[in-house]
Amino acid sequence: MRKILIIGAGKSTSVLIEYLLKKSEPEDLQIIIGDLEVENAQKLAGDHPRAKATQLDIFKREEREKAVQNADIVISMLPARFHIEVAKDCLVYGKNMVTASYISEEMQQLDDAVKDKGLVFMNEIGVDPGIDHMSAMQVIDRIREQGGKMLLFESFTGGLVAPESDTNLWNYKFTWNPRNVVVAGQGGVAKFLQEGKFKYIPYNRLFRRTEFLEVKDYGKFEVYANRNSLKYKSIYGLDDILTLYRGTIRRVGFSRAWNMFVQLGMTDDSYTMENSEEMSYRDFVNSFLPYSPTDSVELKFRHNLKIDQDDIMWDKLLELDIFNPDKKVGLKNATPAEILQKILTEKWSLSPEDKDMIVMYHKFGYEINGEQRQIDATMVNIGQDQTRTAMARTVGLPVAIAALKILNGTISTPGVQLPITKEVYDPILKELAENGITFREEEHSYLGYNPFGEVGN
DSSP, X not given: OEEEEEEOOSTTHHHHHHHHHXXXXXXXXXXXXXXXXXXXXHHHHTTOTTEEEEEOOTTSHHHHHHHHHXXXXXXXXXXXXXXXXXXXHXXXXXXXXXXXXXXXXXXXXXXXXXXHTTOEEEOSOBBTTBHHHHHHHHHXXXXXXXXXXXXXXXXXXXXXXXXXXXXXXXXXXXXXXXXHHHTTTOSSOXXXXXXXXXXXXXXXXXXXXXXXXXEXXXXXXXXXXXXXXXXXXXXXXXTTOSEEEEEEEEETTHXXXXXXXXXXXXXXXXXXXXXXXXXXXXXXXXXXXXXXXXXXXXXXXHHHHTOOXXXXXXXXXXXXXXTOSSOBOOOTTOOHHHHHHHHHHHHHBOOTXXXXXXXXXXXXXXXXXXXXXXXXXXXXXEOSSSXXXXXXXXXXHHHHHHHHHXXXXXSOOXXXXXXXXXXXXXXXXXXXXXXXXXXXXXXXXXXXXXXXXXXXX
8 A cells, every 4th residue: 555644733734634535445545644643543543444643743753753754755744944854754764745834945945855855745735825826727628728918917715704604803813823823914014016006015014905895696805915915926927917916805894804913012022011811801901001090991991992982893893802801811821912813712712603705816917918807716716514514515526636646656846845846736727626616717807907007006
C-alpha cells in the first residue's frame, strides 16, 4: 500500500481524510493521521481498515523523521509556521509534500534543492490561497491564449455564514480561526493598483474604504482590501495590468461596525492589559474611554464614536453584551485582541445546526481584437453540516486531490510551488466541479478602464 501521512487533525482535515479514504481501495492507499492529541486523529480515522491514527509530536525530531520516512507523500495541515521542519525532513528523505499555507521565505529557499531531487512541494492549495489561484489562472490563461490583453483583475473571498443560519445583526459568525478575523489588516498598509494608480490604505482607514459587489441569488456584499495585492503582478504574470485588487468579503455593514473596535484600540495585539483575568466586559470597554465622574460607559462610548441612539451600530454593540458588568474576561495577561476574541466567540460561534458559506468573486477586464470585455466569475459553496463545512470542503478537497495527483504522477513538475500552471489547475478544478465546487461566469462589456486617465483617478 502507498502511504499518505497527514500531519494535523484539525477542522479542515475531515473532508480531506474522507476523500482519501473513499479512494483508498481503488488507489491502494493507507492513510496515516498523526496528531499531538491522538484522540483527534482516532476520531477522523474511525474504524476504517485503511486508516491509522498515531500520536505525533513534530517537535520530537526522531518521531517526526520516522513518520516522514515511512510515508510516500506528506500532507502538512499544521499551522503555517511549523511546515518548514516537516519540509526539511521531506527533502532529506525524498518525499513529496502538500500544504494549504502561503509559501514562506524559508520554504521558498528550499526550491533549488527540491528541484534537484525532482520533488513536488505544493503549497497554497486550499481555498484562499488555492481555489482562487487556480480559478483565476484558468481564465487569465484562456484570455491570453485567445490573444487578449489583461486590463483588470480583482479577486475577493469570504468565509461567511449561510443565509439560513444568518441570525445576528452583524450577519457574521466565526467559520474559521477567530483570531485571524480579530487581527485582520494589521501589520502593514493595504497596497493595490487601480486604473494605473498605486493606492494605499492604512489600518486605521481599512474598514471605511470598502467596495460593494452583488452575487446572483445571494444579494449584496462588501469587500475590504487585503494587505498586499501587488505581489500578484509577478505571480500571475500581470506586469502591465492597470487594476489589481484583492480583498475580503463580508455582508454590507460589517466593516463599518467593526471599525468601532479598531478606532477604540480593541483589536490591538501588541500589549497585555493589567488584571485582565478579573476584568468585566464593561471594564474592558471602559478601559478605552476617557474618565468621567458622571457619564456612563454607554454614554461615553456613543459620544466618542458619535453613535446616535437609534443607529443600528448601537444595536449591534448591545447584541454582543459588551457592557455587561457581571461577565468576567477570565484570561490572564491578555491582549485587547484576545479579550475581544473571547467576547465575540460567545456570540458568533456556529450552533450545531448552523451552516457556513464560502463566497469567491473574480473580475477579469481585458481587451481583445480592439474590444474591451469583462468576465465576472462567482463561486458560492454552502456547508452540509458541522463536519462537512464549506470551509473544510474548499480547503480539504483541493489538498487531497493535489496529493493524489502528485502521488500518481499527474502533477510532476518539481519545485516549491503554488497551483498556477495548467498541469496543476486543470485536473484539480475538473474534479472540484465533480464535487460541486464550480464557478458561474458572466461576460459583458468592460466598464472599469479609463484609457486617457483624464478623470476618476
